[in-house]
Amino acid sequence: MRDILKTPMNGYGEKALAITNNKGVEPAMEWLLAHADDPEVDVAQVVDSSAESSSAPVAGSSSDPAQAKSFKCDECGKLFKDQDEMEYHAAKTNHSSFSESTEEKKPLTEEEKRAQLALLEERMKQKRKEREEREKAEALERERLRIKSGKDLQDAKLRLQEQEMKKLVEQRRRDKIEDQKARERVKAQIEADRQARKLAVTGEKPPTPAPAPPPINSNPTPKISYDQARIQLRLPDGRTLSQTFGAKEQLAAVRLYLQMNATEFSQEGSFKLMTTFPKKIFTEDDFEKPLELLDSSTRGVAGTYVEQTEKIIVLPGLAILAPPSVYALCLGTGGRALFTALFED
Template sequence: MSSEDVTILIDMGFSREKALLAHGEETSLPRPPQADEGTEQEGGEETVDVAKSIKCNDCGKLFATQIEVEFHAAKTNHSNFSESKEEKRPLSEEEKREQLRKLEDKMRQKRLEREEGEKKEALERERLRIKSGKEITAAKKKMEDEEMKKLLELRKREKLEEKMARQRVKDQIEQDKVARRAKFGGPKVEPPPPAVTQPSQQAVAKDYLQTRLQIRLTNGQALTQTFGSKEQLSAVRLFVEMNRTDGNDQFSLMTSFPKKIFSEEDYDKPLEVLGLVPSAVVIVSRQQ
């Protein structure tokens, strides 16, 4: 048992002699009376004043139990305590209500601070979500644009290869005709001079950079899209293939005024050359 245990026993109401006896420090002679301990002898009997509370010498507060002292020391960092003969006065009903009111106010303030913190966290999460959504949308749009460019380049190469293949076949047919005529003694025929391709329409007077096309599908719905005036008609066909809602049948593009059905060669021409600048209506028609 430590000296702290002796103090606790004294706080519980035991005399100092009994506390020391329990601690194993009993002396053979009784303690002489001391003024500071309030010892008196009346009629041969010895009376000892017992400490009724523990006082904090730093702030003057009284405490009834050791637990209250330890809590106060941990909360305020006060370390100067001593025994006191003053009895800690119990709180009155008014003081109890005041203490309860302060506790409720403190709890209410803590709750408001917590709710305010939760609102700020929710706003920050929403801001980050919106920012992340915008970044994802921008990245998706960039990927779609890059994919569109790749598809246009691929379609352009395919068209060029098809055109070159058709030209090789035509050249081979002409060479075979010349060879057969020479073999069977027919009249020598000079190959026709290469045809000079005339532009289908004069270039527009004003240099438009973009054109806005309204594309009418076979089901009556319409698509609206802005293209560069230098883009080829094949870009319009690719856009229709990726966004149409009227099925997957083969189709052709045409205009109603002036009425014109675009040929395969027209798909390699810029929109400004085909007269589709600065705006036009393009009709999707099913191939027969």
Template sequence: MPDVILTVMEMGFSRERAELAVAKTGSQDMQAIMEWLLSHEEDTDAGHEGGFQEPNPLSLVEQPEQNSSESTQNQAPKSIRCDDCGKLFKSNQEVEFHASKSGHENFSESTEEKKPLTEEEKKEQLAKIEAKLKQRRLEREQREKEEALLREKARIRSGKELLEAKKKQDELEMKKIIEQRKRAKEEERLARQRVKEQIEQDKLARKAKFSGSPMPEPSQTQPISVRPVENKPPSNCTEVRLQIRLTDGKTLTQNFGLKEPLSAVKLFIEINRTDEKAPFKLITSYPKRVFSEEDYDKPLESLGLAPSATLNVLKS
């Protein structure tokens, strides 16, 4: 059933009257439908079922004179009266609607005809209906605003949670990088210390050899372990300075430890890049080299990037 017919029925009109008004006006506009209903209270639908039947015109033909009491008793009913509030109704549908809304239960047939509304009553009734429709519209708009506000709050809350999760992940990754750098620097410091001690021991040994004095006992130092590397950097190199060219032409510059893996450089680019966030590969211009997935686990000193190099970011 169309919403406009339901709305008209909620105003106290029967379904047949509502359908008739919609058919007569040929419109879905509530104001036009209500004006027609209030202006054509006597119009009824020919196919009306279940409603209160109009009196038979033959019953109005003059009959032989009877006493006034019998005439009143035999007079055909013209309406239905609510014994609880005194209102008159034309059809059973109107009675059922009134009973459902008011809770009244006592009704009886009445010979009193329900009078049509005056122009002032029609205007007053129409004004009440318009006020009720306006109130419903305002309530619906308020409800829609509240629902939209709840959806927006949920969206903001979800966005904040995602940002917080990403922030924590970034902090964990940065903490891992810092720890790796600290470990690399500590390893380099210990390696330099061992080299210095070894050099000092060699000096004392040579001095004792040429002077003829007994050689000093070697200090209890750990043996220097030298890891074979590719493209060995200069001996005095402790850091790798990288210049990184992004896809938008901008450049990032950062120093990394010799033993930091290439994956640390990739993570640094992901956090600080200003171009579009998309998967990428790292390459060198000269000699040209595209780093594979296996290269990201290798330290920078073994990839020929020390003491400095330029990396290009290439979309994958």
């Protein structure tokens, strides 16, 4: 086989075929790919050992004609001269059904060997070309990353320089402002000293600075409109009655509430209602008026009395209030407890 190989590539092919016991192009190519960087292997020794191993079964076959000489794949019918070839075929094709065969695998002819070597060389060239292209692409990618990292580093340096320059300009601006303020303070102090010396010579008193005008509130408080009145009744015995009425309800509703909750005032005409400040005794016409109208007529601080036979009942609050606020204030006047209410504008 070595006699037909003339080129260096053929020498590597011969080595691969010899080491793989001439199992075919695929095992030889895989061996070459796996041992591309290994030191030289003695091809003659490998070929001789392969020849001895292949001749041993032949001698035994003369004495035992029924001895198995190969292995056969039951799925594809291919013959293998030893178990290594069979296992390689099983791993490559996932075939799992094999049997022993008395048929001997014929050795490759010179033409078959040349064809396998040519195919091996072609595939090796293709693999080498793919590897070179891959290495070239990897080299280009590394160069691109190197250039990109260098550009990123340069951009970062430029950004840092710009930031430092902005900080320097801002610091100079602040220093300039501080210097200007310091000069103004010095000028003001010099002017104040000059005026003080002038006043000391003339004996005049320094002018008193005019007080600053109070700030004007540009947002006046909006007018609040209430739709309820919280009213509290003070009975002669000291008890109190409180109830919330609508702003549109009439004063008669307050009178009715008093009559329903205090039996001693169930009879009409047995009591009167009045305010304390300004003093106002409500008439029958007033009972037909709504509470909000009575509130506007008694604007300010007001109280309402209920009179009955030398007894006084105070009705504080005709104010229209928003719940839950109760604008009621208890005052002591002449031994009588009066209640007042603050009316909101």
